[in-house]
Amino acid sequence: MSNTPxxxxxxACGKAVVWTTESRYRPFCSARCRQIDLGAWASEAYRVPSSPPDAGDGEEFPPPGTARG
Known part of the structure; x- marks a missing residue:
């Protein structure tokens, strides 16, 4: 096994980051890049693509504003 980190x-920016305990912001290169990524999450810029549920999937949803009973 190699001892090379x-x-x-x-x-965020693609800069090379050495993966060691001394790399305080890993996997980011700096606090700035870490904040940029956090801001993207907070503004919902990262999304998982999905498709609408099938009509015949067996689960029925009540109209908005009504309670389930």
Missing amino acids: RTVSCP
């Missing part, structure tokens, strides 16, 4: 790319 792994190098990864910063998810």
